[in-house]
Amino acid sequence: MRKQQTFSIFTGILRRDLKLAVRAPSQWINPLLFFLIAVSLFPLGVGPEQNMLREIAPGVIWVAALLAAMLAQDSLFRADFEDGSLEQMLISSRPMSMIIMAKVLAHWLVTGLPLIVLSPVLSILMGLSLVGWWALLLTLLLGTPILSLLGAVGAALVVSVKRGGVLLSLLVLPLCIPVLIFATAVVQTAGVGLAIEGQVSLLGALLALSVTLSPIAIAGALRVTGGAA
């Protein structure tokens, strides 16, 4: 019974957030467009030299993904904070970590997943090889959930700060450096035909770590900041 209730809160909040995303699409479409435009500026700025583009592609795509994730992250708890829904979640006796995981998953589905779907287009734009694209896909699949979870910790901390977007980036971007390093290394290593299992495993470990630990941090942060009037 208890398990069933926990599951129902997870699916209930997930459905609610997805419904809200569908009805107010600007919050996730804008960061996505930013991602597309930011990456497509590089061939224009750097020049169409394929070798050069291929070399910088992993870094460019990943940095753009990181910035797009930061843009989207600010909205994760803010709307709920402003209309009082967050209060209702905080005073619910249901497990806060389940509510948070559902919210972060919904957020990743509308902001992280589209980045992955767009990655083939960007790979062509940046002249990545097929192997490079596969590696990119893999890193995005493992890396963007980490960005969502780390970003959620920051979003929870600054939820009561008006215009906290920049502060959020300052807090969270340094934490994302390991993800950026390993993810770009995977794509570069794959590009020269070497084994990538090691770095991919490290990304997987980072994901496991953030999935297990960040809900605790997010819940703690929300209990401190989310109740502020």
Add this chain to the structure above:
Amino acid sequence: MSFELKSGELLQIDGANGSGKTTLLRTVCGLVPADEGNVYWCNRPIQQNRQGYFSQLAFVGHKHGIKDELTAAENLEIDQILAANPSSVSVREALGRLGIGECRHQLCRELSAGQRQRVALARLLVSIAHFWVLDEPLTALDQEAQRTVCDLVGQHIAAGGMVLLTSHQKLDWSGQAHRIIKLGNA
């Protein structure tokens, strides 16, 4: 200040604007920490008994906790999911009792302030919570709705519940055990 609330009691907090009514209610709900002192539920500080306290608490605050992009019914369904003990009252019935049954499939963005307040108050009906905390529950409501809310509060008290509310209005709690605390200016 110090006060105690028992089953079947109603406490009304009155006071001028800015006297701290809302802050007091939010402190009681555990949303903001008290500068000094503590809030106890069943003789235990609420921080040590979060689960037990929150499972018995229903709060309707200034911020209604209603999503504009969801319909009235969808909003209440979320409240039902968040409630520790969902009551047997259906979403439709709860909205009907507050007189907005016909608006249940309308987006809350399209509802008036009073109607939104009623959606928030309908939350009290979809969960079985012992302790109701209501911040200005009657503002924006027409007279008939005010009557309905007072009746609901009265029934809750009569059934052994507890209510803590703020209101500027002189309310008629005909026969119900109630106390009024007046907060001074800050």
